[in-house]
Amino acid sequence: MTVRLRQAGFEAYLAGGCVRDVLLGRAPKDYDVATSATPDQVQALFPRTVAVGAAFGVVRVLVPGPEGDVAVEVATFRTEGPYEDGRRPSSVRFSDARSDVLRRDFTINGLLMDPETGEVLDYVGGLEDLRAGTVRAIGDPRQRFEEDRLRMLRAVRLSAELAFRIHPDTLEAIREQAPLIRSVSAERVYEELSRLLVSPGRGAGLRLLEESGLLRELLPEVAAMRGVPQPEEYHPEGDVFEHTVRVLEALRDPTVTLAWGALLHDVGKPLTYEVRERIRFPRHDEVGAQVADQVMRRLRASNEQVERVTALVRGHMRVKDFPQMREAKRRRLAGSSEFPELVELLRADSVASHGDLTVYEWIQAWLRERASEPLRPARLVTGHDLIALGLRPGPVFRDILDAVYNAQLEGQVKTRQQALALAAREVQRRAAGGEAPAGVEPHG
Ligand code: ATP
Ligand code: MG
Numbered sequence: 001m002t003v004r005l006r007q008a009g010f011e012a013y014l015a016g017g018c019v020r021d022v023l024l025g026r027a028p029k030d031y032d033v034a035t036s037a038t039p040d041q042v043q044a045l046f047p048r049t050v051a052v053g054a055a056f057g058v059v060r061v062l063v064p065g066p067e068g069d070v071a072v073e074v075a076t077f078r079t080e081g082p083y084e085d086g087r088r089p090s091s092v093r094f095s096d097a098r099s100d101v102l103r104r105d106f107t108i109n110g111l112l113m114d115p116e117t118g119e120v121l122d123y124v125g126g127l128e129d130l131r132a133g134t135v136r137a138i139g140d141p142r143q144r145f146e147e148d149r150l151r152m153l154r155a156v157r158l159s160a161e162l163a164f165r166i167h168p169d170t171l172e173a174i175r176e177q178a179p180l181i182r183s184v185s186a187e188r189v190y191e192e193l194s195r196l197l198v199s200p201g202r203g204a205g206l207r208l209l210e211e212s213g214l215l216r217e218l219l220p221e222v223a224a225m226r227g228v229p230q231p232e233e234y235h236p237e238g239d240v241f242e243h244t245v246r247v248l249e250a251l252r253d254p255t256v257t258l259a260w261g262a263l264l265h266d267v268g269k270p271l272t273y274e275v276r277e278r279i280r281f282p283r284h285d286e287v288g289a290q291v292a293d294q295v296m297r298r299l300r301a302s303n304e305q306v307e308r309v310t311a312l313v314r315g316h317m318r319v320k321d322f323p324q325m326r327e328a329k330r331r332r333l334a335g336s337s338e339f340p341e342l343v344e345l346l347r348a349d350s351v352a353s354h355g356d357l358t359v360y361e362w363i364q365a366w367l368r369e370r371a372s373e374p375l376r377p378a379r380l381v382t383g384h385d386l387i388a389l390g391l392r393p394g395p396v397f398r399d400i401l402d403a404v405y406n407a408q409l410e411g412q413v414k415t416r417q418q419a420l421a422l423a424a425r426e427v428q429r430r431a432a433g434g435e436a437p438a439g440v441e442p443h444g
Contacts, residue, residue: 001063001072002033002115008045010037011097013112013121015075020108023120023130024162033074034100034112042074056092079103083147086183098123105144105151106158107136133164141173149180150188156212157196160205171212178213189218190299197259203249206263210241221291222263224270231279235353240269246352251344257305258341261312262348264292268313289314311338312345319346323362328409334367335376379405380419389427400426 005012014022015034022028035042039054048062048069057076062069077100081091101110101121107129112121120127124138135155137144145152152174159166166174181189196205206222209215216223225240237243247262254262268288272281292313296306315333319342322330333339347360381404386397404423407413413422 001061001074002035004045005033005035005037005042005074008037008041010035010041011077012037013097014115015100015112016104016109019111019113019120020126020130022113023111023127031070031072033072034077034097035074036077036096037074038076038094042076057094075100086146086149086180088148097121102138104138105148105154107138108134108158108162108164110138129167133162134167135159135162135164135170136167137170137173141170142177145173145177146180149177150184150192152177152181152212153184153189153192153214153218156205156208156214157192157199159208160196160201161199163201163204166208166212174212174214178217181214181217186298186300190301193218193299194256194259197248197263198254198256202251202254202259203245206245206248219295221267221270221295225266228270228273229279230269233354237353240266243352247345247348250348250351254344255341257308258312258344260292260296260301260305260309261316261341261345264288264295264309264313265316265345265349267291267295285314285317308338308341311336312341315342316345316349319343319363320359322366323359326406326410328406330366331375331409335374377408380408380413380416381405381423385420385423386427389424391427396430400430 002012002014012033012035014031016032018028018031037045039051039057039059042059042061043049043051046061050060050062050071052058052060052073057078059074060071061074062071064070076094077096078092079095079099080089080103081093082089084090097112101112101123104110107124107126109126110122110124111126111130113119114121125136129136135158137151137155155166155170155174158164196202196209199205206215209218210223210226222241222244225244228240230238230240230243235243237246244263244266247265248259251258251262266281266284266288268284268286268291269281271291272284272287274280274282289310292310293306296309301309315338319333322333325333343360343363346363347357350357350360379401381401383393383397383401386400387393391397391400400423403426404413404419407422408419413419
């Protein structure tokens with residue numbers, strides 16, 4: 001790709017994040033090429049292109065790879081005009097390799113590489129910062145963050161992903177200008193925070209968000225966990241914020257949902273803190289789920305994502321009672337879509353506090369014993385059967401079906417005949433105005 005551009009007489013380099021990742025021995029997420037060729041010239045050289053941002057000089061070129069086509073963004077060397085809105089430049093001008101590097105955000109993202117020879121062009125000291133593990137703004141950090149406020153969050157996210165420190169001057173500039181982060185769109189904030197939260201450095205990333213002042217601006221509900229004390233005996237690790245950092249660290253390859261669930265699982269604690277004999281947080285799971293709902297909606301997460309995260313926050317205390325639950329209740333919970341993540345959250349929550357994994361291991365053993373059977377088998381009795389028994393559809397329908405299904409999950413009812421017999425007894429009992437028979441819960 002760069003070869004063809006060069007043969008046609010243009011300069012061409014791999015640029016930005018992919019060079020950084022190749023030099024670090026990491027797999028690049030995507031490849032970018034910077035070239036002296038204009039978009040028209042690029043399109044003339046390659047048969048399959050998409051003009052994704054021709055005005056900015058960007059053309060997407062499809063090149064065959066081992067696993068299907070790979071899209072490479074080929075961008076003409078450019079200089080950016082003044083930033084007027086804190087987001088994007090008012091104009092761009094095609095220029096040379098050096099000015100193209102100077103418009104980029106961090107020195108480690110400012111390297112150019114000739115993929116044929118491995119030669120690296122470094123106009124900004126990026127190689128040294130890469131070796132030292134430093135995220136440092138190119139040029140004056142204050143000015144660069146004022147131009148594009150998202151860069152402040154990119155610095156923290158990058159630092160978490162790479163386990164790099166942020167250079168003191170760059171960090172100081174973020175501290176000074178952190179309030180400006182509020183003008184960045186919710187979608188972009190959510191994207192960066194999500195990437196930070198799933199990265200291996202997520203715990204340090206959360207600390208850095210706090211230290212930089214960005215947390216207070218973006219997630220005041222999470223910042224409020226700092227300084228909220230917890231009972232020593234359950235939480236030797238310290239306050240609610242400290243606990244949350246450690247829960248994040250204890251997660252293993254979390255999904256975005258699980259990572260947000262972990263971040264927000266105790267977000268109800270600052271609001272429910274009280275001291276009666278000892279420190280307590282009554283109903284902090286319920287309150288926390290409401291706060292989580294607000295936070296996730298504010299960040300414009302999808303409805304599905306909002307629901308899954310709030311389900312984790314709402315369920316994180318209940319799952320601790322799993323061994324004490326009735327079998328039917330366990331099976332209903334274990335068959336729910338959030339259960340695997342709820343259990344992983346329980347593990348991390350335990351590791352990050354008292355360290356007692358008894359409940360987690362009990363659940364693992366329980367699941368192993370049932371590995372070969374469906375946790376929620378098909379119902380032996382359905383609404384059709386109740387109609388056949390002469391019952392008219394109504395609110396009581398659901399109660400009877402639940403009662404029969406609970407008995408099925410408990411193993412008290414094993415065949416369709418037994419289930420139908422129980423349904424018939426339930427119908428009669430209700431017709432006579434009686435109570436549900438002892439031992440069968442109406443709801444799971
Ligand atoms: P990753 O692909 O892993 O997210 P990246 O550094 O490649 O990391 P991209 O968003 O793909 O990030 O951007 C590619 C390059 O474009 C960056 O390496 C950087 O040189 C430049 N860049 C991206 N965003 C900005 C920005 N907001 N301001 C200045 N330069 C940027
Ligand atoms: Mg990239």
